[in-house]
Amino acid sequence: MFNSRIIGLGKYLPDNVVTNDDLAKIMDTSNQWIVERTGINERRHIVKGSDDSPSTMAFKASKIALNRAGIKASELDMILFATLSPDLYFPGSGVLLQELLGISTCPSMDIRMQCSGFIYSIATADQFIKSGMYKNILVVGAENHSGGLDMSSRGRAVSVIFGDGAGAAVLTRENDENFGIKSSHLYSEGKYAKELSLIGPSTQRWVPEIMDANDPNDESYFPFMNGQMVFKHAITRFTEVINEGLKFNNWESKDINLLIPHQANLRISQFVQKKFGLSDSQVFNNIMNYGNTTAASIPIALTEAWEKNKIKPGDKIVLAAFGSGFTWGSTMIVW
Numbered sequence: 001m002f003n004s005r006i007i008g009l010g011k012y013l014p015d016n017v018v019t020n021d022d023l024a025k026i027m028d029t030s031n032q033w034i035v036e037r038t039g040i041n042e043r044r045h046i047v048k049g050s051d052d053s054p055s056t057m058a059f060k061a062s063k064i065a066l067n068r069a070g071i072k073a074s075e076l077d078m079i080l081f082a083t084l085s086p087d088l089y090f091p092g093s094g095v096l097l098q099e100l101l102g103i104s105t106c107p108s109m110d111i112r113m114q115c116s117g118f119i120y121s122i123a124t125a126d127q128f129i130k131s132g133m134y135k136n137i138l139v140v141g142a143e144n145h146s147g148g149l150d151m152s153s154r155g156r157a158v159s160v161i162f163g164d165g166a167g168a169a170v171l172t173r174e175n176d177e178n179f180g181i182k183s184s185h186l187y188s189e190g191k192y193a194k195e196l197s198l199i200g201p202s203t204q205r206w207v208p209e210i211m212d213a214n215d216p217n218d219e220s221y222f223p224f225m226n227g228q229m230v231f232k233h234a235i236t237r238f239t240e241v242i243n244e245g246l247k248f249n250n251w252e253s254k255d256i257n258l259l260i261p262h263q264a265n266l267r268i269s270q271f272v273q274k275k276f277g278l279s280d281s282q283v284f285n286n287i288m289n290y291g292n293t294t295a296a297s298i299p300i301a302l303t304e305a306w307e308k309n310k311i312k313p314g315d316k317i318v319l320a321a322f323g324s325g326f327t328w329g330s331t332m333i334v335w
């Protein structure tokens with residue numbers, strides 16, 4: 001029986017910083033509203049016409065992660081690509097990343113679990129490594145939200161929250177069972193699928209149908225979010241799934257060296273921090289600078305925490321996410 005362990009991390013954020021004041025110039029919002037409700041000060045948006053896309057941003061983050069891991073792309077046995085905003089409707093962004101990395105053939109799988117995508121991908125990679133089937137797996141999360149948001153006042157409750165970016169992690173086989181991914185805990189509840197969703201374009205709302213309707217009030221191709229319902233479920237599920245991971249490993253909240261929650265909303269992270277009685281140094285947040293980057297948010301935060309020397313060998317690290325689906329999960333790691 002093997003364990004799996006993260007041996008390299010990388011992140012990439014587009015250069016273009018969009019502040020709350022920038023948004024207030026194009027929609028009816030304010031810095032004060034956004035900061036009070038979400039904790040976000042600024043986010044990054046891809047500049048239209050630049051070569052940034054989910055796969056190219058993932059490529060940049062992956063190169064850093066591979067370099068830090070000290071392994072070549074050709075040594076990868078598998079790519080797992082978490083995104084809700086793939087470059088193309090099909091095929092998935094994983095194959096595009098594979099080509100950019102110059103790997104002629106390997107399995108490349110997209111994981112469409114939205115904000116929980118990185119947790120699901122880590123759990124999947126962990127199982128492939130534990131089973132002995134693969135040794136080195138690249139897991140990435142990357143999103144281009146900005147191109148598809150309603151940037152008018154109509155879409156303000158959603159569009160102020162989301163940002164673009166990519167994060168990557170290289171996992172490898174670990175023979176010492178005291179280190180690495182200790183457990184993952186995954187859930188979904190499709191009853192709430194439409195509460196945080198994008199209906200069109202899809203097979204329920206094909207592009208020709210949208211074009212034929214030619215309706216300026218059609219919002220079906222913008223993301224929809226029932227904010228208050230998401231908030232309520234998020235704080236309950238975050239708490240449950242972190243508790244489950246702690247119990248499973250016989251850890252207590254005081255044992256956590258660093259909790260990295262999916263950066264959904266600073267108020268959600270603060271609620272979870274309080275619920276577990278964690279100090280500020282036990283929780284890492286960077287939503288202030290990047291907004292909510294969905295599947296990319298945990299790998300970006302994990303990379304930044306590592307770069308800031310907040311993660312040391314032997315530390316107990318807890319990752320947790322909640323998002324569209326609804327989906328949620330946690331991963332418990334001894335670094």
Ligand SMILES: CC(C)(COP(=O)(O)OP(=O)(O)OC[C@H]1O[C@@H](n2cnc3c(N)ncnc32)[C@H](O)[C@@H]1OP(=O)(O)O)[C@@H](O)C(=O)NCCC(=O)NCCS
Nearest residue numbers: 029030033037115156157160227228230231264265322323
């Ligand atoms: C989205 C969210 C910040 C909205 O906060 P809220 O306190 O629920 O706010 P409401 O939706 O009740 O709206 C309150 C008012 O602010 C207005 N408003 C919404 N967005 C606004 C914006 N960007 N700027 C200014 N006002 C805004 C609303 O129109 C409403 O006005 P009204 O009272 O005149 O009708 C909050 O619901 C939330 O954080 N939900 C979770 C979202 C999340 O984490 N999503 C990611 C999941 S992975």
